[in-house]
Amino acid sequence: MKFKVASLILALFTLIGLGVTIFSDFENIERLIICSVLYVLIPAYGAYGTFIRSRTGILVSMTLFLFQSIRSVGSDSLIPHIAPITISFPFSDFSNGQGYLIDYFAIFMAIFLAWLLKVVITPNKSLNRDK
Incomplete structure (x- = not known):
């Protein structure tokens, strides 16, 4: 169930990212490409990889x-x-247009995905006892 929830969150992130990419007015093509890779392609691959429990995804x-x-x-x-x-x-x-944003959603998702990665990498101990 936890993998499906993560996959659903990443799929929503992808769909909203697609909307942001389509309706944003970017001045140059480089920003459009970077935005579509960061907010559409990578989360879509992550949603699929999380759904099938792929370490790489x-x-x-x-x-x-x-x-x-x-x-x-x-x-x-x-x-x-x-x-x-x-x-x-x-x-x-x-005040001068420069600064940093700390994104708590991104921090939470990184921790959640790290936990899922640990679950995928760590072998199931109950299966090892049966052998």
Whole structure:
């Protein structure tokens, strides 16, 4: 059940990310490509990988959320600071348009996916006793 819940959350993240990517007005093609990879392709692969309990899929999603947990905000950054699902709080001074966002949703998802990865990697002890 926990793998299905994680897969559902990642699928929702993917669908909302697709909407954000489609309806955002990006100035250049690089930002559009980066946004579609970060918010659509990687979470979709993670949703599928979590559903089938693939180590690689869970690890890729966990890495995405680890890198999204603290984001720099500024007009000069290439990676967009928006995220499809976020619970962010500012850290540092935003008076000159620069600062950092700490995303608690991304931190929670990274911890949840790390726990699922541990469940997948750790062998089942009850099966080992039967042998």
